[in-house]
Amino acid sequence: MRKWFGFGLGFAAVVATGVPRAWGDFEAAEFQAAGPPCLTDADCDDGSPCTQDICELGACVYEGDEAAEAGQILLVTSSNNDAVRRYLRPSGQFQGALVTGLSGALDEPSGMAFGPDGSLYVASIAKNSVNRYHWPSGLLLDDFVSPNSGGLNEPFGILFDVDQGWLLVASSMTDSVLAYDIHTGVFLKAFVMSGDGGLDSPIFLLRDPDGNLLVSSFETHSVLKYHWPSGQSLGAFVHATDGGLINPTGMAWGPDGNLYVSSFGTDSVKVYHWPTGQFLHNYVPARRGGLDGPAWLIFTDFGLYVASFNTDNVLQYHYPSGDFARAFVPARNGNLDGPIGLLLSEAICDSKFLYTSLGRDVAPQRIIRRP
16 A cells, blocks of 8 residues: 555555665765766767767766757656666666665655755655755765754755755645755754645745745645745645645646646646636646656656656656657656656766756766776
């Protein structure tokens, strides 16, 4: 039996067995000094797309011409076996586990974000922490937000604000949104106090076009709005059960400028007008394409990707029709189990830098030719 995020919809816990790092047993000091080795006999050429089979971690994460054509991987948190898994766009090919439970200290990962330092941050539900990992190696750096810091309990969505110097974290079991120092991870304050504005089991955090904060409130079947940067409640943007919304989880702004919301309890994706919050239509009607327990969702140039928690896959839908396209990640591919978080990262292969969607070089590495 499964559960949803600790709210009683049940899953059988799977103990992670651990997957060896692709680049072997490098010590952290060795990695920092030299970078991990390539996985092929030849390095990638300077400034050009990869032409070898896979030249991974130190240089790039793509195969053949797909590196130039797609330039992105989709990161997916696999909550039931404590991992972050990688899939190549547009093929959906599994590229290995970036982080695993035994090596990465994860326990039910949920939301992810790239930080201003270029590291990958992952919320760990059962550990009550936010872990920080080197990108693109997946090397664990630290518990950036220590377990239970500031009362953190079952974290989900995370959001950075460089101007304020905050990392915001949705603390689902305390019905609050907590703020941490962007540089140190030290607890600063409750940005949204427990239950303020009717907040009950916050899941996802999203800034709106006016700069305010939207929070999906799982137990009240609504999307609530809070003033930025004061945290003062501005009421409901999507009122309780409007349009049939039940247990909202992930949210995303669509190409049309409207808000798309995963309705976990109805196995659908709903659209709400910006700026009124009026329900428009079901973009993905109930269970289209086999959707069961939608979590995070993300728009790309290939349409909408939705993590389907109960079917262990990531589904793709055409835009603007909402027609089912395919299972971008087929069920259990790469041992995906209980997907929640989705995050895209762009990369360009050369021998000195790996670029991400942050738009700058974040991990200069010296490439080592494999013996």
